[in-house]
Amino acid sequence: MTTTASAAAQSAAYRWRWPALFVILAAEVMDLLDALITQIAAPTIQKELGGSTSLIQWLVSGYTLAMAVGLITGGRLGDLYGRKRMFVIGALGFTAASLLCGVSMSPEMLIASRVLQGLFGAVMIPQGLGMIKEMFPPEEMGKAFGMFGPVMTISSVGGPVLAGWLVDADLFGTGWRMIFLINLPIGIAAVLAALKFLPEFRLSNATKLDLVGMLLVSIAAFLLIFPLIQGQELDWPAWTFLSMAGSVVMFALFGSYESRRHRAGKDPLVTPGLFRKRAFTGGLIAGLAFFTGMIGLSMVFMLYVQGGLHYTPFQAGLASLPQAVGGVVGFAIAMALVAKLGRTLLQIGTVVMAAGAGVLGLTIHFAALDISAWQLAPGLALVGIGMGLTMAPFFDIVLAGVEPHESGSASGTLTAVQQLGGALGAAVLGTLFFNLLKNQWSFGDAMQVTVWAEIGLLLVTCALSFLLPRHAREETSH
Structure with a gap:
């Protein structure tokens, strides 16, 4: 529904607000766990899959860097194309990327799959937070957001222990792969529940995406992170320092572009x-x-x-x-x-x-x-x-x-x-x-x-x- 939807339609959306909230919380748990679990499993993954020490760093950085870049645009995708639709796409993509992580046969495939997880997570997460503000009346808003505290707490406390247990337990001979494969039932359940319980919201005055701005900031961030990780393995060749200097130039170019876009009356990133x-x-x-x-x-x-x-x-x-x-x-x-x-x-x-x-x-x-x-x-x-x-x-x-x-x-x-x-x-x-x-x-x-x-x-x-x-x-x- 749009922001001009009738009160009756808004009321109908509220009817499913609590089941919808648990769907959103499930997505948050998947994101939080995947940000934590690779820190526990990384040494085992490197030992079994091969690769250099940079694999351990990329397992964390690939996910968070993709999430950082994608989050700036993720919320606006929901404004443009509908929050429910983008939540389902994000959850499906995140689940599929988790499967790719779990069946990866090389360090390169695993890192690429982690980047996909981060990108789809950046599509999924902002939609849930936006829908809560639309689904709940003001007097229940505090209670709804208050649910995040205990859920995030349990996840942050239990996540590392669960990850360590899954790696050591070697369930069905999967070893470290189970830390990613466990997302499959959670993700599928979240998608099915989202299709049933989440209402559709779309802004009637949503602005267009700033794709050039997103490309510039993505390049700038990559030019900074890549040499920082790979440099120590290669004894810091000249190109690593040129890349980091280029990152500064690209961030400056991004700032200049955003200012020009703003002065032109367009919505900047x-x-x-x-x-x-x-x-x-x-x-x-x-x-x-x-x-x-x-x-x-x-x-x-x-x-x-x-x-x-x-x-x-x-x-x-x-x-x-x-x-x-x-x-x-x-x-x-x-x-x-x-x-x-x-x-x-x-x-x-x-x-x-x-x-x-x-x-x-x-x-x-x-x-x-x-x-x-x-x-x-x-x-x-x-x-x-x-x-x-x-x-x-x-x-x-x-x-x-x-x-x-x-x-x-x-x-x-x-x-x-x-x-x-x-x-x-x-x-x-x-x-x-x-x-x-x-x-x-x-x-x-x-x-x-x-x-x-x-x-x-x-x-x-x-x-x-x-x-x-x-x-x-x-x-x-x-």
């Missing part, structure tokens, strides 16, 4: 005026630093416990539990304090997270390889608590200085930067870690250097947070 707002620009850079460190540290930790401590994938998943549980605790504390503390809560979170990383680094230093999961737990738990404290207010605080008519573009840009940070984390911290191992550093020493790099990124995040508004607007929601 990203509203240029956002970057003239000091608070929003500072928030983007802070978010990039934060998510780069968070995802990068998580990936490297999995490599450390499996490669250095010789944990099985299931043991590695269990070892990561303190951080996941800490994140739940931190988020719960933040919900009680965010209205009062605002920006200060975000700053406290980065300091707590940095302290936890410091404890983790010192523990590894003094215990060397004679270390148990129990000894790692305190540092990881503090990292998780700080992460929860930081993430809870982050999006609302950054978006507080944005005008209402800019909120759609700002939200999409901020979410894309979150995903780009994930791609950079796997590329930058992963490359740092592998380069140290290549130069005969021990797993423990390489892990410690990675920890200090994460602490540096957290300090950058904390410093930039002073550019943000002190409090979020009451009506702001992410």
Whole structure:
């Protein structure tokens, strides 16, 4: 239906709002699990499928980079062609890409399938969030969005453990492939339920896609990520630095094109005026630093416990539990304090997270390889608590200085930067870690250097947070 649909038709859509919400939540779970599980399974995948260490980084970066680029356009596809239709296409594509991942016979096929997963995920995810705002009356909106918290929490806590168990269990002789194949029944069920329960919404005044802008930003991001991952394996030839320099040029060209498109009265991919707002620009850079460190540290930790401590994938998943549980605790504390503390809560979170990383680094230093999961737990738990404290207010605080008519573009840009940070984390911290191992550093020493790099990124995040508004607007929601 369009935004001018009759009240009776709108009421009919509301009738299925709760079953529809669970369909949307199932899609969110698939996306979250696929962002987490490869960190656990990556060493096993490389061992069995072959390929260089860059395969491990591309399993994370390929997915998140495709998601980052696709998310900016994904929401507008729903505006143009209908949210239900694009949700079903996204879910079908995501499920098919998961099957391709599960049957991949080469590193190249697996990486390409991961990129497809990210692209279709970027089509699927924005539609669900948009439909919730259309399906639920204002008095139920908070309850609907409140369902995301417990579901995302359970997924983030149970996901790594489930992934490790699936790899070790070797169900039906599938080994690591089952972490992707498990999406098939979930995805098929989500598609069938979507066809029955999701209402169709389409904006009557939807704008056209900015395909040139999407192409420019895609090239710019690829020119940055590709040499960061491949450079350390090739001993940093000249073309890697030329590629990174070219990335800067392409980002500048993208900004210039978007400004010209805006002045011509056309709808740009990203509203240029956002970057003239000091608070929003500072928030983007802070978010990039934060998510780069968070995802990068998580990936490297999995490599450390499996490669250095010789944990099985299931043991590695269990070892990561303190951080996941800490994140739940931190988020719960933040919900009680965010209205009062605002920006200060975000700053406290980065300091707590940095302290936890410091404890983790010192523990590894003094215990060397004679270390148990129990000894790692305190540092990881503090990292998780700080992460929860930081993430809870982050999006609302950054978006507080944005005008209402800019909120759609700002939200999409901020979410894309979150995903780009994930791609950079796997590329930058992963490359740092592998380069140290290549130069005969021990797993423990390489892990410690990675920890200090994460602490540096957290300090950058904390410093930039002073550019943000002190409090979020009451009506702001992410």
